[in-house]
Amino acid sequence: ETGVTQTPRHLVMGMTNKKSLKCEQHLGHNAMYWYKQSAKKPLELMFVYSLEERVENNSVPSRFSPECPNSSHLFLHLHTLQPEDSALYLCASSQGGGIRVDTQYFGPGTRLTVL
Amino acid sequence: GEDVEQSLFLSVREGDSSVINCTYTDSSSTYLYWYKQEPGAGLQLLTYIFSNMDMKQDQRLTVLLNKKDKHLSLRIADTQTGDSAIYFCAIPGPGNTPLVFGKGTRLSVIA
Numbered sequence: 206e207t208g209v210t211q212t213p214r215h216l217v218m219g220m221t222n223k224k225s226l227k228c229e230q231h232l233g234h235n236a237m238y239w240y241k242q243s244a245k246k247p248l249e250l251m252f253v254y255s256l257e258e259r260v261e262n263n264s265v266p267s268r269f270s271p272e273c274p275n276s277s278h279l280f281l282h283l284h285t286l287q288p289e290d291s292a293l294y295l296c297a298s299s300q301g302g303g304i305r306v307d308t309q310y311f312g313p314g315t316r317l318t319v320l
Numbered sequence: 321g322e323d324v325e326q327s328l329f330l331s332v333r334e335g336d337s338s339v340i341n342c343t344y345t346d347s348s349s350t351y352l353y354w355y356k357q358e359p360g361a362g363l364q365l366l367t368y369i370f371s372n373m374d375m376k377q378d379q380r381l382t383v384l385l386n387k388k389d390k391h392l393s394l395r396i397a398d399t400q401t402g403d404s405a406i407y408f409c410a411i412p413g414p415g416n417t418p419l420v421f422g423k424g425t426r427l428s429v430i431a
Contacts, residue, residue: 211362238418247324248408248421261418295362308351309410309419311363 208232209312211296217318218286226281226315228296236299237279238309239271243292254279255301286319293317322346322413326422333430338396340425342409345390347371352385353410354394357424363408367394396427404429 209230218224230237239251253261254273268290270282279296293314299307323345332338340354351370355363369376369383369392376383382395392409406424413420 209362247423250418253418297363308353308365308368310365311355313360313362316360 209296209298209310211294211312211315213315214313215316215318217320218283219320220286220288222286223282223284225283226294226296226317228279228281228312230277230279230296230298230310230312232298232300232310234298234300234310235276236301236307237273237276238297238299239279239281240295240297241292242295242314248295252281283317286317288319291317291319322411322420324409324411324420324422326407326409326425328423329426329428331428331430332399334399334401336399338394338399338403338427338429340394340396340407340409340427342392342394342411342422343390344392344409344411344420346414347390347411350412352392352412353419354381354383354392355408355410355421357406357408359405366407399427399429401429401431403427 212227236255238253241249251265252271257273268285272280295314296312297309299309301307325343351368353368354366356366357363367381380397384393406426408424409422410419
């Protein structure tokens with residue numbers, strides 16, 4: 206596979222469920238990102254990892270928990286979500302090792318619906 | 321912080337040119353981006369321009385940058401139905417902050 210992949214592509218969960226979103230990049234990049242895209246807001250940056258360390262967390266609620274076990278994989282663990290968390294969750298990667306601006310390449314996204 | 325504005329909708333006839341505009345409040349000296357999002361898909365990097373350039377042309381795409389007015393535009397020549405998508409401009413914030421995206425412009429191409 207090439208580029209940035211995300212699984213699952215669609216997820217429906219109840220408010221009491223625990224689930225995880227997975228992102229994998231095959232580009233040899235050092236930084237990975239989670240974004241939330243909802244109908245009413247611009248793309249919101251949630252988390253940035255650089256060289257497997259979290260470098261930015263934009264005041265995201267604790268019901269979202271990221272994990273970056275290595276530079277190729279990024280997870281977003283979800284628990285006790287709210288219906289307003291329903292959105293498209295996009296993963297991206299870039300070459301840079303810091304949070305300096307690099308060209309970001311996006312995955313196809315996971316469409317999450319919280320019932 | 322950085323504020324990036326785009327008009328939300330644009331409708332053009334097939335074969336005409338489309339111009340999508342973006343304004344921003346601040347930017348570091350680096351690349352400015354245009355991304356395309358087709359229905360049900362993630363964001364696809366379309367093109368970019370370095371901040372010391374005024375114009376960049378790439379086949380049917382022309383990017384214009386007016387740094388004085390903080391205005392970025394994307395022109396699509398001979399617009400096709402396959403160009404129907406949402407187009408996002410993405411501007412780096414001041415300093416070393418990550419990209420800030422506009423809300424996206426939904427381009428509809430009428431056959």
